[in-house]
Amino acid sequence: MTRRWPAPGHPAILRTSGVRLAALGAAVAAMGAVIVFVVIYYGTLGSLRQTLDASVTNEIGEILPQGTATPSAEAAGAIRAALAEKPFRIFYALAGPNGAALAGNLRLPLPAPGWHTLDAPHAGGFAPGVTELRVLVIRLRDGASLLVGVDGTMIHRLNALIRRSFLIGFGLTLSLGLVAGIGFGRKALARVNAVSLASREIMAGDLSRRIPLAGTGDEFDRLAETVNAMLDRMQHLMENLGAVGNDIAHDLRSPLARLRETLELAQRDPDPAAAGDAIAEAIAQVDGALALCGAILRLAQIETGARRASFSDIDLSDLLDRLVETYETVAEEAGHNLVAHVPRSLSIRGDAQLLNQMFANLIENAMTHAGEAARIALVAVAAAAGVVVRLEDDGPGIAPEQRGAALRRFGRLDPARHRPGYGLGLPLSAAIAELHDAAFTLDAAAPGADRPGLAVTLVFPAGDASRPG
Numbered sequence: 486m487t488r489r490w491p492a493p494g495h496p497a498i499l500r501t502s503g504v505r506l507a508a509l510g511a512a513v514a515a516m517g518a519v520i521v522f523v524v525i526y527y528g529t530l531g532s533l534r535q536t537l538d539a540s541v542t543n544e545i546g547e548i549l550p551q552g553t554a555t556p557s558a559e560a561a562g563a564i565r566a567a568l569a570e571k572p573f574r575i576f577y578a579l580a581g582p583n584g585a586a587l588a589g590n591l592r593l594p595l596p597a598p599g600w601h602t603l604d605a606p607h608a609g610g611f612a613p614g615v616t617e618l619r620v621l622v623i624r625l626r627d628g629a630s631l632l633v634g635v636d637g638t639m640i641h642r643l644n645a646l647i648r649r650s651f652l653i654g655f656g657l658t659l660s661l662g663l664v665a666g667i668g669f670g671r672k673a674l675a676r677v678n679a680v681s682l683a684s685r686e687i688m689a690g691d692l693s694r695r696i697p698l699a700g701t702g703d704e705f706d707r708l709a710e711t712v713n714a715m716l717d718r719m720q721h722l723m724e725n726l727g728a729v730g731n732d733i734a735h736d737l738r739s740p741l742a743r744l745r746e747t748l749e750l751a752q753r754d755p756d757p758a759a760a761g762d763a764i765a766e767a768i769a770q771v772d773g774a775l776a777l778c779g780a781i782l783r784l785a786q787i788e789t790g791a792r793r794a795s796f797s798d799i800d801l802s803d804l805l806d807r808l809v810e811t812y813e814t815v816a817e818e819a820g821h822n823l824v825a826h827v828p829r830s831l832s833i834r835g836d837a838q839l840l841n842q843m844f845a846n847l848i849e850n851a852m853t854h855a856g857e858a859a860r861i862a863l864v865a866v867a868a869a870a871g872v873v874v875r876l877e878d879d880g881p882g883i884a885p886e887q888r889g890a891a892l893r894r895f896g897r898l899d900p901a902r903h904r905p906g907y908g909l910g911l912p913l914s915a916a917i918a919e920l921h922d923a924a925f926t927l928d929a930a931a932p933g934a935d936r937p938g939l940a941v942t943l944v945f946p947a948g949d950a951s952r953p954g
């Protein structure tokens with residue numbers, strides 16, 4: 486009952502751009518055909534007619550040696566002489582002032598003076614094979630009328646031939662153009678329909694659906710590639726968003742459970758002095774939970790890429806120097822040794838606050854996880870690939886098969902579980918690196934050694950020129 490318009494999957498093909506383009510092309514080609522037709526038609530027929538007219542004028546000159554002053558009797562004589570010599574090549578009619586025929590090989594009422602094209606009055610023609618005449622009629626001074634004509638059948642035939650050729654060519658051009666246009670239109674429509682179908686399935690909830698590529702590398706494929714890349718990114722973000730909700734719920738459970746336990750114990754404790762301690766501990770636990778929420782939210786925000794809008798030119802050397810200065814004393818007090826080698830004026834584009842946080846995370850990881858009296862080295866260098874920053878320690882490092890787990894949210898490896906932390910430092914750092922288009926890799930600082938240590942390498946893309954804006 487309900488009328489759906491336009492029916493999905495069958496939009497009017499005539500409205501597709503392919504058909505419109507083809508129609509335009511066909512129209513232009515048809516215009517060209519018209520121009521060619523006009524040029525050939527008037528060029529060929531015009532010059533043919535000129536040739537015929539010239540021979541008529543010539544002949545009249547011979548029949549009328551004194552022009553219109555020639556007496557009609559003399560003209561009649563000349564006509565008879567000419568007819569005896571070249572019968573039926575040329576047509577003559579001489580009529581007296583009263584219309585009576587005086588001489589000639591044509592019997593017909595003479596038209597008014599001037600040029601005419603005469604069609605044969607009957608199927609037999611004026612003579613065998615002559616159906617059209619090109620004639621000139623002249624009035625002589627003595628009142629007689631002279632008609633001289635030549636065979637114009639050629640003009641007639643040529644005229645018909647040119648018209649027919651034109652109509653065929655014109656029709657073919659138009660119809661071929663339209664057929665090709667409908668073909669292209671259908672093809673384009675099929676591609677667009679595939680995109681619509683995929684989009685509808687995606688809207689219906691299948692986020693993993695992608696637009697199919699034809700493999701031709703044409704503009705549709707390029708568009709589909711771009712849209713697919715966008716969908717990849719969106720799917721990633723959606724999954725992250727879902728994961729963040731889960732993570733928060735999941736990871737707030739244990740701090741909240743601990744908090745509840747603390748409060749319950751305090752409630753049961755009859756000693757009022759213990760209440761103060763319990764409250765202090767509860768506050769510390771709530772602070773921990775808040776820090777956890779903050780870290781999760783920051784991670785989610787970084788992964789959306791929104792912070793990229795606030796990117797500016799950063800003096801990375803300066804940033805690293807200040808960071809090392811801050812951590813040197815902390816490291817020393819904890820019994821570690823932090824050394825840095827950073828050349829002058831390394832520059833990248835980025836968000837200073839996030840970069841600070843990333844390097845601080847990595848240095849803190851080394852101080853927390855590399856064991857007692859760790860040696861921590863920060864080295865930066867400008868290479869062809871870009872600005873390389875490498876942070877090494879001489880701790881136990883992370884075994885290659887565990888690096889994935891360490892990079893995962895809340896991923897904490899066995900020996901680290903009893904140390905403070907939420908397992909968000911590495912994923913946060915990796916996300917910040919990705920936001921900066923920097924390659925982020927974990928490997929061993931001294932492969933094969935007893936304590937291989939961890940080396941974190943960051944490669945920031947080279948040069949500002951490659952980045953618009």
Ligand SMILES: Nc1ncnc2c1ncn2[C@@H]1O[C@H](COP(=O)(O)OP(=O)(O)O)[C@@H](O)[C@H]1O
Nearest residue numbers: 850851854891897898901906907908909910911
């Ligand atoms: N420098 C390092 N040396 C050895 N292990 C490390 C190092 N940095 C990180 N790790 C391991 O990777 C895990 C994840 O690190 P991270 O995400 O920063 O979480 P957290 O530091 O809160 O435990 C750590 O729990 C630890 O097991």
Ligand SMILES: [Mg+2]
Nearest residue numbers: 850906910911
């Ligand atoms: Mg950490």
